[in-house]
Every structure is written in C-alpha cells, then in structure tokens.
Amino acid sequence: MASPVLETHGLVKTYGHGESEFQALKGITTKIWNAESVAVVGKSGSGKSTLMHLLALLDAPTQGSIVLSGQMTSQLGAREFSQLRNETFGFVFQQFFLNPQQTVLENVTLPLKIAGVSKTERNQRGMETLEQLDMAEKAKNKATTLSGGQKQRACIARALINEPTVIFADEPTGNLDTATGEIVEDILFDLHTLRMITLIVVTHDEDLAAKCQRRLIMQDGQILREEHGVTA
Amino acid sequence: MRTLDLVGTAVSNTSRSKLRTALTVMAIVIGAFTLTVTAGIGSGVNKYIDTMMASFGDEDQLYILDETNMDQAGAPGSAGAPPEYDPETAGASSEFGFITLDAADIDVIQDIDGVESVNPMVSVNGEYLETPDGTAYALDQFDAPQNASGLEFAAGGAPQGNDEITVPTAWLEIFDTEDPHAVIGQEIEIGLSNAIGEPQSATAEIVGVTEEAISGLGGNPMPSIALNDALYQLQTSGMDIDDQYMAVTAVVTDLEGNEDAVKADLEDQGYLAMTVEDQIGAIQGIINMVTYILIGFALIALLAASFGIVNTLLMSVQERTREIGLMKALGMSGGRVFALFSLEAAIIGLLGSGIGIGLGVITGVAGNQFLTSGPLSDVAGLTLFEVEPAALGLIGLLIVAIAFVSGTLPASRAARKDPITALRHE
Ligand SMILES: Nc1ncnc2c1ncn2[C@@H]1O[C@H](COP(=O)(O)OP(=O)(O)O)[C@@H](O)[C@H]1O
Numbered sequence: 001m002a003s004p005v006l007e008t009h010g011l012v013k014t015y016g017h018g019e020s021e022f023q024a025l026k027g028i029t030t031k032i033w034n035a036e037s038v039a040v041v042g043k044s045g046s047g048k049s050t051l052m053h054l055l056a057l058l059d060a061p062t063q064g065s066i067v068l069s070g071q072m073t074s075q076l077g078a079r080e081f082s083q084l085r086n087e088t089f090g091f092v093f094q095q096f097f098l099n100p101q102q103t104v105l106e107n108v109t110l111p112l113k114i115a116g117v118s119k120t121e122r123n124q125r126g127m128e129t130l131e132q133l134d135m136a137e138k139a140k141n142k143a144t145t146l147s148g149g150q151k152q153r154a155c156i157a158r159a160l161i162n163e164p165t166v167i168f169a170d171e172p173t174g175n176l177d178t179a180t181g182e183i184v185e186d187i188l189f190d191l192h193t194l195r196m197i198t199l200i201v202v203t204h205d206e207d208l209a210a211k212c213q214r215r216l217i218m219q220d221g222q223i224l225r226e227e228h229g230v231t232a
Numbered sequence: 233m234r235t236l237d238l239v240g241t242a243v244s245n246t247s248r249s250k251l252r253t254a255l256t257v258m259a260i261v262i263g264a265f266t267l268t269v270t271a272g273i274g275s276g277v278n279k280y281i282d283t284m285m286a287s288f289g290d291e292d293q294l295y296i297l298d299e300t301n302m303d304q305a306g307a308p309g310s311a312g313a314p315p316e317y318d319p320e321t322a323g324a325s326s327e328f329g330f331i332t333l334d335a336a337d338i339d340v341i342q343d344i345d346g347v348e349s350v351n352p353m354v355s356v357n358g359e360y361l362e363t364p365d366g367t368a369y370a371l372d373q374f375d376a377p378q379n380a381s382g383l384e385f386a387a388g389g390a391p392q393g394n395d396e397i398t399v400p401t402a403w404l405e406i407f408d409t410e411d412p413h414a415v416i417g418q419e420i421e422i423g424l425s426n427a428i429g430e431p432q433s434a435t436a437e438i439v440g441v442t443e444e445a446i447s448g449l450g451g452n453p454m455p456s457i458a459l460n461d462a463l464y465q466l467q468t469s470g471m472d473i474d475d476q477y478m479a480v481t482a483v484v485t486d487l488e489g490n491e492d493a494v495k496a497d498l499e500d501q502g503y504l505a506m507t508v509e510d511q512i513g514a515i516q517g518i519i520n521m522v523t524y525i526l527i528g529f530a531l532i533a534l535l536a537a538s539f540g541i542v543n544t545l546l547m548s549v550q551e552r553t554r555e556i557g558l559m560k561a562l563g564m565s566g567g568r569v570f571a572l573f574s575l576e577a578a579i580i581g582l583l584g585s586g587i588g589i590g591l592g593v594i595t596g597v598a599g600n601q602f603l604t605s606g607p608l609s610d611v612a613g614l615t616l617f618e619v620e621p622a623a624l625g626l627i628g629l630l631i632v633a634i635a636f637v638s639g640t641l642p643a644s645r646a647a648r649k650d651p652i653t654a655l656r657h658e
C-alpha cells in the first residue's frame with residue numbers, strides 16, 4: 001500500500017444546465033491505495049455511482065482531477081481512456097450486462113476480443129478463468145440459462161480475464177439473494193487478497209462494506225467520513 | 233478488436249433478427265436483380281447487333297443517302313418548317329416519300345477526293361436458279377454484293393468477275409454433292425421477271441461456297457457487283473425509267489484517316505454518309521438509351537432500399553444501446569464501434585447484391601435460353617442476355633458501397649454513444 005493507484009483532487013460533477021443543473025459530486029479529494037479494498041457506501045442518490053464512473057474513466061469530471069498510477073488522466077485522449085479501461089480495469093455490474101445471445105465463454109472473453117487477442121488464446125484464458133470460478137461446465141451455455149449467482153460469477157470472470165489492477169463493482173450483490181451474495185463476496189475478497197487486486201465496491205450492503213479495509217461514507221455528493229479496518 | 237473478429241461479430245449481429253435483416257435484404261435484392269437483368273440485356277443485345285452488323289459491309293465503305301431523308305424522317309429536333317418545293321427532288325422521290333439517288337448523284341460522289349469507286353445498292357428479286365442438270369429451284373433474294381468482305385468460304389472465294397456468283401453450303405444438296413469444291417466452276421442460270429412481267433435470264437459461274445454467318449450473311453447466293461447490276465438491268469427492263477437508288481456505297485481510300493474530310497465534302501453536296509460503325513452506333517445508341525433508363529429505375533429502387541438499411545440499423549443501434557455501452561466501457565473505441573455497424577450495413581448490401589445478382593443471372597440466362605430456342609429461334613445468333621463478370625462485379629461493388637454509405641449515419645450514432653448513459657438505459 002505504498003503508492004496510491006488512484007488519487008482525486010476536488011472532483012466536481014454537475015449534471016444538466018441552467019435550471020435543471022444538479023451537482024452530484026461537490027469536491028471529492030481522496031486516495032485509493034494499491035491492493036486496497038474500499039467500499040463506497042451511502043444513501044441512494046448520494047453520488048456513489050457517479051464517483052465510481054469518474055474513477056473508472058467512464059466519464060469526465062466537471063472540475064478537479066484524477067491521477068492514475070501517478071499520471072494526470074486529463075492529459076489522455078479518448079483512445080487511451082479506452083485502452084486503460086480495457087487493460088487496467090475490471091467491471092462488475094449489478095445488472096450483469098451479459099449478452100443473452102452469446103455463450104458464457106463468449107461473454108467472458110469479450111474484453112480480450114476487444115483487446116485483439118486471438119481466438120485460441122481467448123478461449124484458453126476464458127476456460128482457465130471460468131475454472132477458477134467453478135463455471136467451466138457452463139462455458140458453452142447461453143448466458144440466459146444461468147441463475148443469478150452464476151451470472152454474477154460469469155461477470156466476475158469477465159472482469160478478471162484481462163488481469164486488471166483495479167476491479168470496480170457497482171452493487172455486485174444487489175440482485176442476489178443473501179446466500180448467493182455471500183458466495184460472490186467471498187470470491188471477490190479472495191481475488192483481492194490472493195492476487196493483490198485493488199477492489200472498489202459501491203454498495204448498500206453493510207455486510208459487504210464491513211469486509212472492506214476502508215469505507216468511504218457518502219452523503220449529498222460529499223465524503224461524510226471514512227472508516228478504517230475490517231469490521232466483519 | 234481484430235478485423236476478423238469484427239467481421240465475425242458483424243455477421244452474427246445481422247443474423248440475430250433474421251426477419252428484419254431478410255426484409256431489408258429483399259429491398260436490395262430487387263434493385264440488384266433489376267440492375268443485373270438490365271445490364272445483361274443491354275450488353276447481350278448490343279453484342280448481337282455488333283456481330284450481326286460486323287459481318288455486313290466493308291469497313292472501308294461509306295453508305296450514302298440523300299441528306300433530305302434525314303431531315304424529313306426527322307431526327308428528333310430537326311423538326312420545323314418543311315424544305316422549299318423543288319420539282320427536281322420531288323420527282324426523285326419514290327412512292328413512299330424516300331428521296332432516291334440517280335446516275336447524276338453517282339457522278340458527283342465519284343468526283344469527291346478520296347472516293348475510289350461508287351456502287352449503287354440495288355436489290356434484285358430472282359425467281360429461279362437452274363442447275364446444270366436442268367432442274368430449276370425457287371430463288372428468293374440475293375445477298376448484297378457490297379457485303380462480300382464479310383463472307384466466310386467453305387470453298388472458292390468472293391464473286392468479282394462479270395458473271396460470278398457464290399452459293400451457300402446449304403444449297404450443295406441441289407447439286408447432288410456434299411463437297412463444296414465440286415460445285416466451283418459450274419454454270420447456273422438465273423431467272424427473273426422484268427418491270428412488265430416478261431421472263432428474263434442470265435448465266436453465272438459459281439466461284440465460291442459460303443458459310444452462313446449468324447447475321448444470315450452467306451445464307452443466300454451472292455452475285456458479283458457487276459452481275460448484280462446486270463440482273464438489275466434485266467429486272468428494270470421493258471419500261472423506260474431512270475435508275476434510282478435508295479443508297480449507294482462508296483469505297484474510300486484510308487477511310488479511317490479521310491473519314492471526316494470525305495463526310496464533310498459529301499455533306500456539302502447534300503448527302504448523308506455513314507460508316508458501318510455509324511450505323512451500328514445509331515442502333516446501339518437507342519439500346520443504350522433504353523438500358524440507361526432502366527438502370528435509372530433500378531438505382532431509384534436501390535435508393536429506396538438504402539433508406540431501409542438506415543432504418544433497420546437505427547433500430548438496431550437503439551435496441552443494442554446497452555450492448556454498445558458495455559463494449560465501450562470494456563474499452564472498445566468509437567472507431568471500432570463505427571466500423572462494426574458499417575460492416576453490418578455492408579453485409580446486408582453484400583447479401584442483397586449476391587442474391588439479387590444471382591437471381592438476375594439465372595433469370596437472364598434461363599429467359600434467354602427459353603426465348604432464343606423457343607419463340608425467337610428463327611433469329612440466328614440472337615442473344616438477349618449476356619453475363620459480363622466485370623459488370624456484375626461493378627454492380628456488387630456499387631450496392632455494397634451504397635449500403636456502406638447508408639450505414640454511416642446509424643454507425644456514427646452508435647459510435648457516439650456515451651457508455652454510462654447507455655448502461656443506464658432501460
Ligand atoms: N445523467 C444524469 N443526469 C442527471 N442527473 C443524474 C445523472 N446521473 C446521476 N444523476 C443524479 O446524480 C445523483 C447521484 O446519482 P448516483 O451517483 O447514481 O447515486 P447513487 O449511485 O449513490 O445512488 C442522483 O441524484 C441522480 O439523480
């Protein structure tokens with residue numbers, strides 16, 4: 001945890017113009033350390049997802065700056081943003097966003113396909129990743145045939161496949177029952193501890209938040225306070 | 233994303249909503265089919281005319297008519313007030329109003345620089361041909377001796393002397409032989425009626441046996457120019473009328489080099505001169521015009537089809553908003569998203585043009601086969617449809633290009649999608 005992987009300085013995000021203008025983030029300055037697990041918690045509408053999108057370079061801040069591994073991201077072009085997301089980040093979404101027409105393996109290997117990896121290597125790495133998540137026998141199934149927990153595991157496999165340094169998870173257990181949610185949580189934290197992957201989780205779930213090393217508690221677009229230490 | 237993967241993804245995307253793709257493709261199929269059939273007919277008929285006309289007439293010859301015919305018969309646009317009455321030309325007009333040429337005209341044409349010889353085009357109607365064994369066979373018409381250079385011989389050569397003639401290979405039967413060389417040198421008698429119905433006859437020597445060309449040339453006996461003239465004299469004898477000709481042919485030294493000068497001189501003297509090429513060109517001009525009009529309609533059909541592509545892909549972009557958002561979030565660049573949708577458009581175009589061109593070729597070839605071996609089998613060497621690979625390639629390319637251009641609007645929409653809004657999209 002010697003160096004910060006992500007740093008923000010006075011992040012402001014404003015949506016809309018004039019009358020309908022709305023400040024979703026009101027100046028966020030924080031650091032995310034390498035191989036750290038951080039939970040972003042807070043009420044609905046407090047700006048958690050907005051902050052995560054900015055950190056993940058999916059959107060640009062209205063004001064302020066983001067430094068990724070020591071580099072000012074404002075100097076980067078659209079193409080470099082795309083490449084960074086592809087190579088450095090993994091994403092786990094609450095709604096999974098699996099392509100229903102494609103097989104699990106095709107869904108999981110999509111980031112590699114985008115990166116221009118050959119089909120043979122894609123499938124090999126895809127199968128390896130699915131095996132680690134006990135999903136190998138589902139590889140040839142269509143994504144629609146999976147249960148919720150299996151879908152989220154496929155999603156995690158997709159986030160892992162390009163060996164990212166940071167995994168962003170927005171409400172990863174939000175659509176799962178408690179038991180399944182716990183399994184998914186365990187998988188995420190195993191990855192974090194075993195592979196030293198930085199984990200940034202946006203969540204309502206107190207249990208999940210408690211498992212993280214640090215919690216950023218948000219309210220009305222600001223970080224209200226920070227909590228340290230695993231509490232669960 | 234690798235180009236190969238991009239193509240694969242585009243292919244599987246277009247096969248996703250099959251009915252919609254099929255309907256869009258149908259519209260293109262109609263355009264491609266029309267283009268293929270039209271272009272095939274245009275080139276088939278043009279080729280037929282080309283081969284037919286090419287065996288007619290010497291390339292060193294000019295066909296010459298009185299210029300007034302052109303003005304009257306009215307090339308479009310030459311309409312207007314009629315020419316001043318002139319008792320001389322009025323007298324020269326034949327019963328259906330065609331201004332003919334006479335001996336004086338031939339003298340004038342003969343005097344023009346570059347003209348070597350002038351031959352009136354006269355047609356003789358024979359009645360019978362008597363073989364050496366004394367049997368007479370029905371005779372209809374002769375091939376025009378001006379076309380002698382287009383003949384192909386099974387034996388002997390072109391008729392040149394005063395009383396020389398050729399016969400077609402099909403006529404060997406009446407000489408009781410199969411060997412074309414056997415009839416060379418035989419004497420035959422030609423019988424016909426003159427202007428007042430009296431029987432006339434002349435003898436001729438067979439100097440050549442001709443193969444019938446697809447134009448029909450060589451399928452009838454062909455007298456030499458001198459014999460043709462002599463027969464014509466017999467045919468018009470009995471009544472005191474001036475010889476009048478619909479047209480004359482003139483042999484010109486180095487026609488290619490002198491064409492413009494000789495034509496200009498002839499025009500100054502009030503004649504209209506055409507080379508074989510001019511005549512072919514005039515007919516082909518009309519066929520090309522018709523072809524272009526039909527191609528125009530096909531292009532309008534394709535324009536309509538291109539809106540179909542725009543519409544289909546816009547729907548597809550809308551439906552796949554989330555998928556596009558996901559791909560962009562996972563690092564696919566806008567350029568590649570654009571390429572993906574453009575490719576989908578091109579695939580629709582490729583499918584449509586492939587099916588349309590295929591159907592067009594099948595229909596054209598089958599239709600040609602049916603018509604030329606059925607109802608139109610009498611027309612020798614007729615082609616109504618010709619497959620021209622270069623033209624088909626061009627049609628395919630054009631359609632794919634149109635499809636690609638139609639795809640750019642939806643594709644740029646897709647490329648500009650913002651990943652976050654796209655992922656939030658319900
Ligand atoms: N694209 C947008 N346009 C306008 N307002 C938005 C947009 N995205 C988010 N917001 C608003 O910003 C605030 C924070 O949203 P979000 O970051 O999604 O909150 P959270 O994830 O904590 O529920 C909310 O009030 C939301 O309505």
Ligand SMILES: [Mg+2]
Pocket residue numbers: 048049050
């Ligand atoms: Mg949220």
